[in-house]
Amino acid sequence: MTNDQSASARQAPVTVVGLGPMGLALAGTLLDHGHRTTVWNRTPGKADHLASKGVRPAATVAEAVTASPVTITCLKDYDTMFEVFDSAGDALRGRVLVNLNSGTPKEAHAAAGWAAERGVSYLDGAIMVPPPMVGQPGSVFLYSGSREVFDEHRATLASMGDPRYLGADPGLGVLYNTALLEMMYATINGYLHATALVGSAGVSAVEFAELAIGWFLPAALGPMLAAEAPVLDEGDYPGDLGTLEMNLNALEHIARTAEERGVHTDQPRLMREIAARAIADGHGGKSYLAVYEVFKNAAS
Structure with missing residues (x-):
């Protein structure tokens, strides 16, 4: 990979869905690392501060997903994730979803199956630091599932924190x-x-x-x-x-x-x-x- 290609990978467009304290930290950090960042949240006003810095708020989940090859979701739980992305129809098909919700291994396996049925490349994960430490030295993010997806998008994931791959079992992260x-x-x-x-x-x-x-x-x-x-x-x-x-x-x-x-x-x-x-x-x-x-x- 040339230096130009490496820089392009590091600065690939990213979408963040869910703007609680952690989602806001993720989107802000990605923007700071040079990624063109699109966001969506059920309460649109949550994106106002980020929009003033250059983040692009999307009107719908489908619009948010189609803006980037990778969507990072940081929602309350897996049921909320299913509800949010089912409303997007086929917009996520052929794209990558990195799930940073919390839950149980059984739910992570169900989510991987849900993604496969919809033609979505899926990676499950977990954030091991509080919002102020996102993107800082020592911040650790855990991932499990497709090694291919992890390797392809590792540079993007590294913008948020040290990415640790745990294995192919999608339940290992949670x-x-x-x-x-x-x-x-x-x-x-x-x-x-x-x-x-x-x-x-x-x-x-x-x-x-x-x-x-x-x-x-x-x-x-x-x-x-x-x-x-x-x-x-x-x-x-x-x-x-x-x-x-x-x-x-x-x-x-x-x-x-x-x-x-x-x-x-x-x-x-x-x-x-x-x-x-x-x-x-x-x-x-x-x-x-x-x-x-x-x-x-x-x-x-």
Whole structure:
């Protein structure tokens, strides 16, 4: 491949469907890397800020899909993906769909079958970083399914983050995703519960974090939780980058994946129940750290 061809591959047109916090980050990053980027969202206003930077909003899903050889979807779940793209008719036929929704391996296999029936080249995947880290050094994206599709569009995928190919089984991406997210949630829950324990003696979250984070927490989480320690003391949990309700969706997928795979389910079910309790207490629009309120108040 010549340098001109390589540059062309890196800057191929891309469509992004779904403009939640993560979809906005994906589209903005692709644009920053020189891709002609088209977007579609059920709520058109979500694209206004990106449009001012050069992203092209499409009026329909069909228009969005036909604008690019590759469409990246970042929606709530697989059922939403089916609903959105079925409305596009045959517009996706002969094109590539990269699905970055969350779900279970069984759902990923069903999606691969759905795509094959419609003549769509399909790659399933998962995003392993929060929206602000998309496109940054250390950001990891997982992919599984067609190796041919992955290799052909690797340069485009690399614009969003380090692309890791896991294998031909389309369910591997979401399986790895749920396993790694379970580790993350279990670690955060342990830290928040421990903070509540020392807090019962009047120790502030900031004071505890100075020891706890350096002693135990991994590099991937430690700096983030250290920065958020004042939030715990203030009891203010902005959900701008992801709400507790969004996290409950991921926890639901973790529990269902454990059930699908015949693995012990008590831990993921408990984490799901804790998040649901926080939502029932009125914290659904706040960040996941709001489960700290559950841990603090359970005794009462």
